[in-house]
Amino acid sequence: MNVQEKLAILADAAKYDASCASSGSKSTRSGSKIGSTEGMGICHSYTPDGRCVSLLKILLTNYCIYDCQYCVNRISSDTPRARFTVDEVVSLTMEFYKRNYIEGLFLSSGIIQNSDYTMEQLIAVAKQLRVNEHYGGYIHLKTIPNAAQALIEEAGRWADRLSVNIELPTEHDLQRLAPEKKKPQIVDAMQGIRSKIDETKSERKAGFKAPRFAPAGQSTQMIVGATETPDLEILKTASELYIGQKLRRVYYSAYSPIPHADARLPGQSPPLVREHRLYQADWLMRFYGFDANEIVADSDQNLSLDMDPKFAWALANRHFFPVDINKASREELLRIPGIGARNVGRILSIRRYKALRSSDLRKLRVAWNRAKCFVITADSNPNLENLDKTDLKSKASPKSRQLMLFDTASSALSGEV
Ligand code: SF4
Secondary structure (H helix, E strand, C coil), X not given: CCHHHXXXXXXXXXXXXXXXXXXXXXXXXXXXXXXXXXXXXXXXXXXXXXXXXXXXXXXXXXXXXXXXXXXXXXXCCCCCCCECCHHHHHHHHHHHHHCCCCCEEEEECCCCCCHHHHHHHHHHHHHHXXXXXXXXXXXXXXXXXXXXXXXXXXXXXXXXXXXXXXXXXXXXXXXXXXXXXXXXXXXXXHXXXXXXXXXXHHHHHCCCCCCCCCCCCEEEEEEECCCCCCHHHHHHHHHHHHHHHCCCEEEEEECCCCCCXXXXXXXXXXXXXXXXXXXXXXXXXXXCCCCHHHHCCCCCCCCCCCCCHHHHHHHHCHHHCCEECCCCCHHHHCCCCCCCHHHHHHXXXXXXXXXXXXXXXXXXXXXXXXXXXXXXXXXXXXXXXXXXXXXXXXXXXXXXXXXXXXXXXXXXXXCCX
């Protein structure tokens, strides 16, 4: 099998992994001659759901000794198999990079022989790129749970970001669909990365020249809709990982049906809007001070699909409103639908000099149609009388409009809700 044929198989096999984005890459490694993400002015591109599209995203191999039912690469699958050598991945990365096709490498793998052996192979690629090729671009390596801590430390030395995929939100889900995977082992692997990141940071703070360790932090992926587990459990697991393991990102990936799937798996993907709502809720937990239990209040423990989670929370908690734009705390302002974190910062600085009126909010380009029924401003706001009305949802919902082909929803990029 030639390299092109392997690439076709192994790039296709990697497409199910959403846990890559180079958002955490700040600077180029000093002394690197090739792969500078700053000096050459290369920009990172994101799809509307936040995924980075300019990485070479491949598996080292799609052979795997595990039998995770949701995965096309499981041992019992009859998918075509391939395996790159370390040299082939290094050469592909360099060739693609020099042609400006990619900005970095995302490398994952099925588990071959055992976790340590697989991890060694992934490390060999990253090390060869850094040491032999002087490659300074972005590298995201998948970490195999159960791999020795020494190997994880070695991986973090060469990679910008590491990720361990939790895949399913609960231990029960893992037992059903991925019996070889154990949540405590996955969390332990994350803990190992977190400890090393913390250690490196504190050594550097103390003035020691500690070698870099995964400067873009760690991330994970959760598959959504492969089981009946509701959004509340998914968000609780995400929150637990953000707090406990200081993850940079949790990526939510809607389950894609695979050929010859187990009967316990659904025959179709969940609606993509569910993935989008989870990203919005994730943003609320990380930057707006919301707790998972507050965001998902519905009796079926799932996020509403027809309105964003912040607006849904506001409708269910009308007693919290109206919020006075000129007096409320930062935490209160962050809860107003239609006013994002950036605008909260602007409001706080402007109101030190003047009292804000409705027209000022519109000039700040807050989503006035959504915010107007929830705020007190310096002038009289006639929309406030709608706060107790039963049709508040329709009055404050964004109007339907024809989407443009190139009209990227700004909230998808900025995360503001
Ligand atoms: S360990 Fe990874 S590659 Fe292997 S079957 Fe499970 S999800 Fe797929």
